[in-house]
Amino acid sequence: MDIETIKKMLPGEAIPAFDEYLKNNPDDDEAYLMRGLKHWAAGHRSLAINDYLKAISINPESRATQALEAANSILDFYNKDLYNP
Structure with a gap:
């Protein structure tokens, strides 16, 4: 199966295919990036980040650097209004 076909699948089908x-x-750094995006969509945050890091280790110019920055930004978000003192 080619990567373009797998990209169109839902996370539950795409992850095993990847x-x-x-x-x-x-x-294939692009495949790691795409599997990471599918993991993120499925709520598997740590698996997604691991895939982004693998893609970056293969190709430091990979789009996975942007995905990793976005993931870290989301995970680092802090809303002080959500906590009671």
């Missing part, structure tokens, strides 16, 4: 794809294409 797993299989990456067995045969372990140096």
